[in-house]
Amino acid sequence: MNWTAIWSIYRFEMHRFFRTLFQSFLSPVLSTSLYFVVFGAAIGSRIDQVEGIDYGAFIVPGLIMLSVMTQSISNASFGIYFPKFIGTVYELLSAPVSFLEIVIGYVGAAATKALFIGVVILATASLFVDLTIQHPLAMLLFLVLTCLSFALMGFIIGIWAKNFEQLQLVPLLVVTPLVFLGGSFYSISMLPPIWQKITLFNPVVYLISGFRWSFFGSSDVPVAVSLMAITGFTALCLGIIWWIFKTGWRIRA
Amino acid sequence: MAAILSISDLRKSYEGGFEALKGVSLEIEEGEILALLGPNGAGKTTLISAICGIINATSGQVLVGGYCIEKDFRAARSLIGLVPQEINLEPFEKVINSVRFSRGLFGKTRNDALIEEILKKLSLWDKRDSQIKELSGGMKRRVLIAKALSHEPRVLFLDEPTAGVDVELRKDMWEVVQELKDNGVTIILTTHYIEEAEAIADRVGVITGGQILLVKDKDELMTQLGQKQLCVQLAGPIPEIPKALADHQLELSTEGDTLIYTYDTKGERTGITALLNDVAAAGLQLRDVSTRQSSLEDIFVGLVSGGQS
Ligand SMILES: Nc1ncnc2c1ncn2[C@@H]1O[C@H](COP(=O)(O)OP(=O)(O)OP(=O)(O)O)[C@@H](O)[C@H]1O
Ligand SMILES: [Mg+2]
Numbered sequence: 001m002n003w004t005a006i007w008s009i010y011r012f013e014m015h016r017f018f019r020t021l022f023q024s025f026l027s028p029v030l031s032t033s034l035y036f037v038v039f040g041a042a043i044g045s046r047i048d049q050v051e052g053i054d055y056g057a058f059i060v061p062g063l064i065m066l067s068v069m070t071q072s073i074s075n076a077s078f079g080i081y082f083p084k085f086i087g088t089v090y091e092l093l094s095a096p097v098s099f100l101e102i103v104i105g106y107v108g109a110a111a112t113k114a115l116f117i118g119v120v121i122l123a124t125a126s127l128f129v130d131l132t133i134q135h136p137l138a139m140l141l142f143l144v145l146t147c148l149s150f151a152l153m154g155f156i157i158g159i160w161a162k163n164f165e166q167l168q169l170v171p172l173l174v175v176t177p178l179v180f181l182g183g184s185f186y187s188i189s190m191l192p193p194i195w196q197k198i199t200l201f202n203p204v205v206y207l208i209s210g211f212r213w214s215f216f217g218s219s220d221v222p223v224a225v226s227l228m229a230i231t232g233f234t235a236l237c238l239g240i241i242w243w244i245f246k247t248g249w250r251i252r253a
Numbered sequence: 254m255a256a257i258l259s260i261s262d263l264r265k266s267y268e269g270g271f272e273a274l275k276g277v278s279l280e281i282e283e284g285e286i287l288a289l290l291g292p293n294g295a296g297k298t299t300l301i302s303a304i305c306g307i308i309n310a311t312s313g314q315v316l317v318g319g320y321c322i323e324k325d326f327r328a329a330r331s332l333i334g335l336v337p338q339e340i341n342l343e344p345f346e347k348v349i350n351s352v353r354f355s356r357g358l359f360g361k362t363r364n365d366a367l368i369e370e371i372l373k374k375l376s377l378w379d380k381r382d383s384q385i386k387e388l389s390g391g392m393k394r395r396v397l398i399a400k401a402l403s404h405e406p407r408v409l410f411l412d413e414p415t416a417g418v419d420v421e422l423r424k425d426m427w428e429v430v431q432e433l434k435d436n437g438v439t440i441i442l443t444t445h446y447i448e449e450a451e452a453i454a455d456r457v458g459v460i461t462g463g464q465i466l467l468v469k470d471k472d473e474l475m476t477q478l479g480q481k482q483l484c485v486q487l488a489g490p491i492p493e494i495p496k497a498l499a500d501h502q503l504e505l506s507t508e509g510d511t512l513i514y515t516y517d518t519k520g521e522r523t524g525i526t527a528l529l530n531d532v533a534a535a536g537l538q539l540r541d542v543s544t545r546q547s548s549l550e551d552i553f554v555g556l557v558s559g560g561q562s
Pocket of ligand 2: 297298299338412
């Protein structure tokens with residue numbers, strides 16, 4: 001393993017993030033606050049409690065997941081798409097680094113940024129509502145796994161994309177709907193029975209459910225299933241990436 | 254000396270079937286400077302890209318320092334530095350960070366003294382904290398060179414390094430190249446400019462249509478260039494060269510009306526006076542006398558147009 005190279009890529013990517021640290025910090029704080037104003041105050045005043053939890057607190061895990069997932073994807077996809085776009089990818093390809101090392105560097109950096117944003121949202125949210133996290137370690141595990149697996153997915157999208165439109169397409173058409181319909185802002189038990197069934201095909205449901213369990217100790221689906229789902233998803237992304245790099249698909253002509 | 258780079262029967266077909274390299278074989282000695290000359294689209298960049306791992310060759314083998322570029326890619330690529338033809342740089346990054354990044358990417362530990370030395374040599378030290386987008390085109394090209402040098406390559410590829418660089422800096426650049434050579438670095442550069450190849454290379458390779466047409470010692474080429482021809486046009490055609498002129502080793506043109514005398518401009522005596530005297534003595538009438546010298550350009554153009562037909 002060329003750890004120096006991994007560290008260089010990681011640092012280089014993080015550097016981009018630090019250049020715009022203020023923006024990176026401000027936007028999640030702002031959007032979280034807005035969500036609390038809209039969902040917490042407006043809707044929360046009508047819903048009051050979900051499964052015995054204050055609605056304001058109930059939406060916190062979903063809010064974090066929503067941002068963390070979209071951030072992981074956009075960071076990682078942009079991170080690898082940009083060198084392809086401006087041509088600096090030549091350096092990665094000609095360096096004595098394996099694809100695994102490139103992935104670790106880029107995905108690691110993208111996941112770190114998303115994790116940072118997740119933590120900022122959690123901190124912001126705790127200013128609005130009372131939060132006790134029942135299983136902090138599990139919470140962290142879910143958060144990190146989500147950051148990693150979605151950054152892996154973002155990396156794939158970044159490799160696949162041939163232009164900026166495509167770069168936006170998958171997050172817009174696939175991920176955002178899945179996340180919004182994945183129970184970020186409601187419990188699945190609140191849905192009509194038929195939708196409860198359909199929803200189970202949405203992989204995001206398992207992530208949010210497991211993450212919510214780590215906060216409140218209750219969940220829509222068993223925690224073990226959630227863990228299996230996210231592990232399976234990570235494995236799938238890793239498999240695709242392994243294939244991409246083996247074939248040089250869309251990187252090496 | 255041993256070959257540090259050995260290319261055998263390298264082929265590359267791009268998607269869509271276009272064959273950009275048609276079986277290139279080439280051996281490059283450690284410590285030499287090879288200039289690859291060729292017209293646009295000859296396959297110079299494709300060749301370099303295949304060696305450096307930017308593209309996958311369709312078939313053939315490349316060894317760098319004895320390491321196969323596929324099986325031992327780490328060992329092989331560690332030896333290689335690449336200055337690409339296109340200016341591919343991260344616009345918002347600072348010069349020094351970009352150069353440091355290159356070193357790290359090649360797995361080398363940080364060495365600020367070395368990077369300072371490189372940047373100073375390339376007159377970039379003052380610009381080290383500038384964002385790359387604030388630099389001029391020639392400066393950007395030098396950043397690319399600095400990046401390639403930062404990881405101390407043993408084999409350096411320069412793909413048209415002087416495109417867009419002014420005369421002054423071009424000289425500086427050749428000094429850097431010469432210094433690298435003195436330190437034992439092998440250098441392969443591509444160029445369209447024959448003077449550039451003449452000025453710096455030990456050997457010159459000519460490539461066109463994805464094939465190497467010739468690889469020759471520059472000095473050998475220069476000797477050919479040092480030869481000049483004197484054409485003595487006669488008033489009328491003659492059937493053969495008169496016996497009296499046999500000592501001069503002349504050629505007769507196909508029309509039979511011109512005597513061609515080849516001589517070395519660097520020789521102490523050209524023998525022209527004696528020749529002209531003997532021609533007059535043989536009773537031949539002269540219409541005109543002219544000289545011509547073949548330049549590397551002539552050889553090059555001849556080869557390239559020959560190769561394409
Ligand atoms: N990615 C690609 N896909 C298809 N064809 C390509 C690709 N890259 C290069 N070619 C073709 O391969 C041939 C060789 O290109 P190459 O870039 O190697 O030429 P070159 O000798 O470097 O030319 P120049 O002096 O203009 O830089 C050209 O005909 C070019 O059109
Ligand atoms: Mg080229």
